[in-house]
Amino acid sequence: MILTDIQIEGFRRFASPVRLDGLGPGLNVLAAPNEAGKSTLLTALKVVLMVRSSSKAKPVKDLQPYGGGAPHVALSFTWKGMECHLEKQFLSKAFTRLILGPERFEGDQAEEALRNLLGLEEASKGEAAGLWSALLVGQGESFVQPDLNQTGQDSLRGCLEQGVEQATGGAAASAVLSQVRERLYLLQTAKSAQPTGKYKHALEQEAQAQVSLRELENRRAALEEDLVALDQARRALREQEDPDRKAQDEAELLALRQQRDTLRIADAEEQAARAALATATQTLNSIRDEQERRRERQAAHRRLERESAEMQHDLQALTQRTAQARQRYEASRARREQAEQQQQAARQVLLTVSRRAAVLQQRGALEREKQILARAEAACTRLEQARAALAALRVDEAVIRRVRKAVREMDAAQAALNARATRLTVTLLPEASGRVLLDGAACPQGDMVLTQAAELRIEGIGQVRITPAVKDQEEAQAAADVTRHQLQSVMQAAGCQTVEEAERLFEERRQAETRVAEARAAFVASLPAARDDRDAALFEALAAMRQDMQDRAASLARELEACTPDGRPEQADQTEAALQQMQTTARQEEDSAARAADEARQAERAEHVSLSATQGLQDKAEAALRQKQAEREQIGRELAVRAAQESDDALAERAAGAVQAQAQAEAHSQTLRAGREAEQPLSVVEARIARREQALDNGRASVVRLREEIRERETRVRVAEGDGLDEKIAEAGRAAARLRLECEGYERERAALALLDQTLSDAEKTQTERYLAPLVRTMQPAFSAVFPGASLEMDTGFALSGLTRRTAEEFGRLSDGTREQIAVLVRLGFAELLHARQSPAILVLDDALSFSDSQRLESMFDVLADAATRFQILVLTCHAEAFARLGGRALALRPIPQITERR
Template identity: 30%
Template sequence: MRLRRIEVRDFRKLQHLVVEGLGDGLNVVVGDNEAGKSTLLAALRAVLFERHRVGGRAAQGMLPFGQSVRPEIRLDFDLGGEAWRLRKAFVQKPEAELESPRGRWSGDEVEEKLAELLGFTPPGAGGSKPGEHQGAYGLLWVQQGTAHEALGVGAGREGIAAALETEVGQVLGGERGRALLTAAERRRADHWTKLDKPRGPWKELREEVEELEARQADLRRRWEAHDGKVSDLAARQEALARHEREDSLGQAQRDLAAARVAEGQAARLEQGLREAEGRRKLAAAARDAAEGRRAARAALVGRRDAAARALASAQEEAGALRGVLEAHDAAARGAAGRLAEARGARDRATERLAAGERALRRQEAREALGRLEAQLRGAEEAERRRRVALAGAAAVAITAAALKEVEALAQARDRTLARSQAASVRIDFAPDDGRAVTVDGRAQDAGAPVWLAADAEIMLEGFGRLRVRPGGGAGDLAREAEDAGRALAERLAALGVADPAEARAALQRRLACEGEAEAQARLVEALAPQGIEALQAAVAAQRSVLDEVGDGIGEADAAVVEAARADLHAAMGTVAGVEAEAKAAEAARVAADRDLATLEGRTAGLAREHEALGAELAEARAAVPDEALEAALGQAGAELLAAEAAEGAARAALEASDPEVVRLEMKRAERAEQAIRADIDRLGREKRDLEVELGALGREGVGEQLAEVEGLLELRRRQLGLRGQEAAASKLLHEALVAAQSESKDRWLGPVREKVRPYLRLLQPDTDVVLNETTLEIEGFRRDGREEAFHDLSIGAREQVAVVTRLALADILRGAGRSAAVILDDALVNTDEARLSRMHLVLHRAAENLQVLVLTCRERDFRQLGAPLVRIR
C-alpha cells in the first residue's frame, strides 16, 4: 500500500489539514510541536481500522475538546497497482465510502473490504487497538515516544509468520511444526507441571504408593513393637518382684526414722548454743553501757574546764579591740572633712567646663546643619530629575524584546518576499505602438516588469488575453509573504511606530532616559545613602540641637574649655584619692566595731556555757557519785566473763554431735525413700500400660493388615512403573521437538536476519538482532561476538535497532505480496548526530522498495535527508 493524499476535518485538534503529493519512497512531514503530526497518524489509523459507526470512548476521543462536530477523513492510496479512495465520517451521521476501478462500497461493506485488502482483524464493540486489530500496520506505524520499546508484534505475527513460511517453507517454525509441538506439550502436560513436577494419574499413583509404603512401615513398626512390649512387660514384673523380696521400701522407711531422731538431738544442741550466745550479748551490752556512763562523766568535766579557759581568753582580747576602735574613729572624722573640701573644688570646675562645651556644641551644630541642608537640596534636585527621566522612558512603548520581535518579523517578511519573488514568474512587456496592457483588469506600466505568484489574466491590446499559472508552490510562497507582511504591520501598529527604523530610534530614546534615571539615582544614593527622608530627619535633628542649646551663652573658646577640663580632671583625681582614704578609714572603723561586737557576743556565750556545764556536772554527781559509776563497771565485767564461758561449753557440745553429717544423712534417707517409692509406682503403671497395649494389638490384627498392605503395594508399584515410562516418553518427545525447533531457528528466522543485516551494516557493522522465534519480538543485540539483552541497551540504541528491525519485517511482508507503508512519528529523537546521519542512509535504502513517512518537529535534522518536505501548520 502506498499513501498518496490525506485530508482531515474536525478530528481532535485538526480543523482542516491536507497532506498530499506523497511519493513512493521517503516522505518527511514537518510540523512544530502541537501542530498535529501525531493526530494525523491517529486519523490515519481511524479511517482504516475504526468502524465508522464506532461509539463510546473511541468516538469521543476523535472530537475536539468541548465541541460537537462530525470528524471526517479522506484517504487516497495505491494498492495492487490500483488507485483507491476512502472516506469515513464519524459520530454524527456516520458514513463510509470506498472506491476503486473495480467498484464502489459503502457502509459496513467498507470495513469488510478493508479487512480483506489489508489483512487485519476488525474490532468488536470497542475501538481498534494496534496490537490486537491492526495487523502488520500496528507494528510498522510507530507512535511518538514508543520507538525505543519492544516491537509490539501482536496481531502482526500471523502475517509475518505466513510471509516467512512462504519464503522458507513449512519447518518446525511453521504451522505444522507449531501444531506438532503443541500436541507434544499437551501430552507432556498430562504427566508434568511447568516446573517438571509429576501431575495427573501418574502423580496420584506416586502419592498412593508413598501412602502404602508409609502404612507398611507403620504396621511393621507396630508388629516389631509387639515383641518388644512383651519383653518390657516381663522386665517390669521382675523388678517389682525384686522390690517385694528385698523389702527395699521398708528398709528405706526405717533408715529415715533413725535419721529423724538424730536430727532432733542436733536441733536441741543448736538451740542451747543460741541461748548461750544471747546471754553473752546481754552481758556485753551491760558492760558497754557502764563504760559509756563513766566516759560521759569524764567528758562533762573536760568540757567545763575548756569553757573556763575560753572565757578568760575572750575577755582579754575584747579589751585590746576597744583601744583599736577609738583610733579608727579619729582617722575617719579627719578624712570626712578633707573629702568635703575636695568635692566643692570639683563642682566649681564642672560648671566652668559645661558652659564652654555648650558654646562649642552650638557652633558645631550650626556647621553640621549647613552641610546637611546643602546635601538635602542636591538630593531633592537629583530625585526630581530621575523621575522626569523615568517618565520619559515610560512614554516609549518599545522594549528590547519588542524590537527583537519586530526585527525578526521584518527578516521573516524579507525572506518570504525573496522566496516568493524567486518562485514567481517575471514578465517584461514591450508592446508595439504604445499598446495598453492590463493585469487582472488593472492598467500596467508597460515599462515595468510584473511578478506573478498566483494565477493571473493579462490583456494585451491588439493581441488578446493571456492566462498565466505559476507553479512550484509560488502561490503558497506569496501567501506566506503576505502573512509575514501583515504580521509585521500589525505588530508595528500595536507598538505605535511606522517601521523598524522608527522602533529602533524609539528604543534608543528609551534607553537614554533609563540611563539618565540611573545616573540621577546614583547621585541621590551618594548624597543621601540612607534615603531623602533620613536626610530630612537628620536636618530636623540638628535644628533640635540648636534649639536645645539656646542663645546667650557667649562665644566658643576651645582653650578655655580645655583649661576647664584639666581643672576638672585634677579636682576629680583629688576627690577620688580623698574618697578612697575616707572609705578605707571608715571601713577600718566598721570592721573594728564589728569584730568587737562579735567578740563580746562570743564572750557572753562562753560565760553562759561555763555556767551551764558547771550546773550540769553538779547535778550529775548529786544523782550518781563518781565512785558508784566505777563499782557498776566492775560488776558488769565479771558477768560478761561468766556468759562467755557458758557459750564456749555449748559450742563444744554441738560440734561433738557433728550436725553436718546428721543433716546429710537425713537428706539421703528422705531421697532414698522417695526414689524407691517412685520406682515401684512407675513400674506398676508401666506394667498396666503394657498389658493394655498388648491386648489392643492382639485385637487389631496387625499381622493380617501388614500382609494385605504389602500385596496392594506390589500391584501399585507395577502400575507406577508403566505410568513412569509413559511420562518419561512424553517428556523426551517434547524435549526432542523443542531441540529440533531450536536447531531450525536459523532457517526460520534466517530471512529476517538477511533483511536486517544490510541496514545494520550501514549503522554498525558486525552486529545482529536476536529475535524470539515464537513471538518475533526483539530479545537481544549481538555485537563483537557478545549478546546483550535488548532492555540493557541505551534508549538511543534500542530506538535504532527497533526501527531497522521494523524495516526488515516490512521488506519480508513486501516479498510475500503484503506491501505496507512504514510511518515513524518522531522515532529518532534519542539518536546522536553521527548515528542520525547513518540512519538517513538506512531510510534511503529502505525507501528503494518501501514507502516511508517520517513525521517530525525537527526539520533541521531531516533537511539534508534528500526527501520531499511536507509542512503542516
C-alpha cells in the first residue's frame, strides 16, 4: 500500500484546503517547524482510516477549526497495482466514498469495505480498532510499546498462523475463545472482572432484599425495645408522683433553710470579731513601725553629721591639689603656644620655598606647552596654505568626469562615422611619389578613411573620383560635430586647452587634496583637547589653547611676583638645585619645630588630664558633701515635724493602749470560734440545700419528660402492632432466599465460563508461544543493526518484555531513548509482518527518536531506509537538521484552491 496524495480542509488549524506534496514509495520525510500542522496531518490520516464519517463523538467535534466547519479529508493510494481513493467528510453533510480500482463504494458500504481492507473491527463511538493503530505513531506515543487490543492481536496471530505449519484449528480455537468471552463478559467486566448485566442486577436486587429484611428486623427490635422502655417509664412516673416522698423532701428542705439562716447570723458575729482584731493589730503594728522609723532616722542623722565633718576635711586637701595642678597647666600651655609659634614660622618658610619651586616647575611646563602651541599654529598655517593651493586648482572630480564623458561621446561618434566610411589603401612605388595627388595634395601611403567625396589624380594617367557610400552621412557627421563642440565647451569651462592638460590638473588636485588631508591630520594630532575633528572645533581649540597660554603666563607672573615680594631678581632666578636645597633645609627646620610643638602639646595634655582629674575629684567631693548636708537637714526636718505631731512619750502611751485592745479582741474571737466548732459549715448546708432544690426541679422535669415519652412509645407500639410486622419479615426472608439462589446460579455460570476462558487462554498462549518465533525472526535483523549482539524476548501480548545483551534487561529499566528506539522497532516489525503476508502496511512516525544520540540515530536511519525499500514510511519531524541525513522524499504542506473530488 502506497499513499500518493493527502488533502485536508476544515481540520483544526487547516481551515483552508492544504495538500501534502511529494508523496511516493519508500521513505518520505516532512520536516517542518513546530505548529506547522504535522500532528494535525497524522490525526487526519487516523480519522479518515479508522473513524466513521457519521460519528458525532466529542473527539470528532474537536477536529473542527476555530469558527466551525466540516472536517474533510481525501486520501489517494495504490494497492496491488490498483489506483484507490478514499474521501470522508464529518459532521455537516457527512459522507464516505471509496474507490478500489474498478469498484466504487458509498456510505456504510464504503466503511465496511475499508475495514475489510485494513483488517479493522468496530470498537466504540464509530471508531475502528486493529493493528493499524500501532502503525500510525503520534507525538509522544513512540516512547511506549503499542498496546494492542484483541483485534490487533488477532491480526498478528492471523499473519503468524499463515507461516506456521500444523497450526490448523488456531482460528477455530480463537473463535471459541471469543464466544466464551462474549458470554463471560455478559456476567462480568472484561478488565476488572466485576459483576455486570443480569448478574449485577440480581446481586443488586438480593442486596436490596437483604436491606429491606434488616430494616424490618430493626423495626421489630425497636418495637420490643419500646415495650420494655414503656414499662420502665411507667414505674418511674409512679415513683416520681408519690405524695409521701414529695412531702418528706419539702420538710427536709425547710429544715435545711432554717439551719442556714442560723449559721449566717453566727458567721456575721465571727466576721465582726475578726475585723475588730484585725483593726487592733493593724493599729499596734502602725505604732511600732512609727517608733522604729524614728529610731532609724535619729541614727541616720548622727551618722550623716560624722560623715559631713570627714568629707569637709578631705575637700580642703583636694582644693590645695587643684590649685597646684592649675598652675602647672598654665605653665605648660605657655610653652605649647611658644612652640606652635616657632612651628608656624618654620612652616611659613617651607611654604615660601615650596611655592618658589612650584613656580619654577610651572614655568618649565609653560615653556613646553608654548612649544606645543607653536607646533599647532605651524600645522594650522600649513593647512591653510594647502587649502589655498587646492582652491586654485579648478579641475575636480566632477569636472574630470564631464571631460572624460565628452571624450568618450566624441570618440563614439567618430567611431560610428568611421564605421560607415570608405577605406582607401594606397601603396606607391618610390618613383611614383609626387605623381599621385589626393584632393590636390600628395597622396599619403597607407590606410585612409574617406567620409567625403575625394579626387585622386595620377600624373600621366588621369583622375579618379571617389564618392563614399556612407549611409546617413550627414547625421553621423552632425553627431560628431556636436560631440566635438561639447568637448570644447567642457574644456573651456575647465580652463584647459587639451584633455591631457585637464588630466594633469586633476592629478595635481588629487595630490593637493592629499596634502590637505595630511596637514589636517597633523593639525588634529597637535590638538588633543579638541572635542571633535570639525574645523570649527579645531580652530576653537587652537584659540582656547592660545587664551589658556596667555592666562597661565599672567598667572605665573603673579605667582612669581608674590614669591619675590622685595622685588629682588636673584630670588626669581634661583636655580632648581638651590631651591631644592633650601626646601630640604626648611623642611628639616619645620619637622624639628613640629616635634617640639608635639612634645609641648603632649605635656600640656598630661597637665590638663591631671588638672581635670583633680578638679573632678574636688567637684565630686563638694557634690557629695552638699548631698550629705542636704540629707542631714532633711532628716532633721522630718524628726521635728513628727515630734511636733506626737511626742515620743505620747506615742509610747498609745502603743500600750493598742496592746491591751488587741488582747481583748483576740479573746473575744477565740470564744466565738470555740462555740461554733460543733456546728456544720455554712457552705456544706448551702450545698445540701442546692442539691435538694435541684432534685425537686429534676423530679418535676422528669415527670413531664416521662409523660411525653410514654405517649410517644405507646403511639409507636400501636402503629407497629397494626402494620403486621411479622408477616412482612417472613415475606422479605423468602424473597431474599430466592434472589440468593438466583445469584448463586449466575456465580456458578460465571465460574464455569471463567475456568473455560482460562483453559482456552492457556492453550492459546501455548500456541502463541509456538508461532512467536516468526515475529522474532522478522524483528531480529533491525534490532541487531541498532543493538549488536542483542536477542529479543516477546510476551504473548506481542510486546517486547526484555532485551538480552550480555545479561537480561527488563524493558522498564532501560533509558528513555532506548525504550523509544525499541518501541519504533517493534512497530516496524509489525509493518514488516503485514507486508510479508500481503496485507496493507505503512508506518507513520510523528516527532519520534528525539532522545537518540547521533550514533544510535544513524543506525535507526539505516534500518528505516532499508525497510522503506519494502513498504512506505512517513517521518514527520521538527528537527530538520538532525533528519537531513535520513534522506528520502522531501514533503511539503501547500495550500490548494479546493479538494479534488473523484467521482
